[in-house]
Structures are given as C-alpha cells and as structure tokens.
Amino acid sequence: MSLTAKEVQPAAPWWAVLIQGISALIIGILLITNTAMTTIVLVQFIGIYWLISGIFSIVSIFLDNTAWGLKLISGILGILAGIVVMQHPLWSPLVVGKVIVIILGLEGLLIGIVNIIQAFKGGGWGIGLLGVLSIIFGIILLSNSWIATFSLPLVLGMFAIIMGIVTIVASFRLR
Numbered sequence: 001m002s003l004t005a006k007e008v009q010p011a012a013p014w015w016a017v018l019i020q021g022i023s024a025l026i027i028g029i030l031l032i033t034n035t036a037m038t039t040i041v042l043v044q045f046i047g048i049y050w051l052i053s054g055i056f057s058i059v060s061i062f063l064d065n066t067a068w069g070l071k072l073i074s075g076i077l078g079i080l081a082g083i084v085v086m087q088h089p090l091w092s093p094l095v096v097g098k099v100i101v102i103i104l105g106l107e108g109l110l111i112g113i114v115n116i117i118q119a120f121k122g123g124g125w126g127i128g129l130l131g132v133l134s135i136i137f138g139i140i141l142l143s144n145s146w147i148a149t150f151s152l153p154l155v156l157g158m159f160a161i162i163m164g165i166v167t168i169v170a171s172f173r174l175r
Contacts (some may be wrong), residue, residue: 018171025164031157047085054078091147
C-alpha cells in the first residue's frame with residue numbers, strides 16, 4: 001500500500017513553520033542592524049529560560065527522584081546563571097558569548113582529534129582533512145576568543161537570515 005501526498009500529514013502546520021521562518025528572519029536582521037541591543041535582549045531571554053528551567057529541575061525532584069543529584073545541581077546552576085544574567089544585562093552577553101566561543105573551540109579540537117584517529121583507522125583522507133580543519137577552527141577560536149565573541153552575533157544573524165528564508169520557502173512548499 002502506497003501513500004499519496006494528501007495522506008501524509010506534516011509534523012507541523014505550514015503556518016507554524018512560516019511564523020518560525022519570519023521570526024528567524026526578523027531576529028537575524030536585528031542581529032545584523034542593531035547588534036548590541038539585540039544581543040542584550042536575547043541573552044536576557046536566555047537568562048529567564050535558565051532561571052525557569054532551574055526551578056522546574058528542582059521541582060521535578062519531588063515528582064521523580066531518580067537522578068536527584070544531577071537535577072539538584074542543574075537546578076541550582078540554572079537558577080544562579082539566570083539570576084546573574086538578569087542582574088547584569090550589560091556584561092552578561094560578553095560572558096555568555098565568551099563561554100560559547102570557548103565551548104565551540106574545545107569542541108572543534110575534540111572533533112578534529114576524533115576525525116584524524118578515524119582517518120588513520122581507515123576512514124579515508126576526507127575525514128582526516130575535516131579533522132585538520134576542525135582543529136584549525138578550534139585553535140583560531142581559542143586563540144582569538146574575544147574577536148570571535150564580538151563577531152558571534154553577526155555570524156548568528158547571517159545564519160538566522162539564511163535559515164529564516166529557507167524556512168519561509170519550506171512553509172509554502174508544505175502548503
């Protein structure tokens with residue numbers, strides 16, 4: 001039995017995908033045109049999310065006490081991070097951005113090492129080349145972390161614009 005296009009239901013309605021695409025496009029444009037203020041507002045939303053997530057993590061201990069230690073630690077860290085971000089709106093984008101850049105740099109190093117090991121185990125020269133590029137990317141991020149932190153909103157803005165356009169087009173294809 002084969003399904004026709006009318007019988008297959010999309011995961012989300014087309015208009016919800018359209019709203020998501022328009023939102024990404026607006027955020028991307030704001031990140032490029034008004035970088036500082038948009039970054040401050042987005043980091044404040046992240047702080048609110050961390051605070052609420054931390055509260056829910058601690059409340060979930062009383063509903064299901066499996067892994068209560070991890071839930072407690074993540075809850076406390078989420079609440080503290082949320083409070084710090086909301087209390088210091090001007091310097092928290094720098095700290096959050098710097099932490100993201102450091103994590104991406106370390107991730108680039110680790111992925112590069114794993115890819116090079118896979119290349120020597122018979123994965124091919126392509127995976128080895130990607131490993132070398134990942135290591136170079138990680139080193140660049142870690143050695144110039146402040147420059148990367150300041151350019152992060154612009155890079156995210158460009159990605160948001162591209163993904164917003166792609167999502168808008170996909171929403172009309174779903175329709």
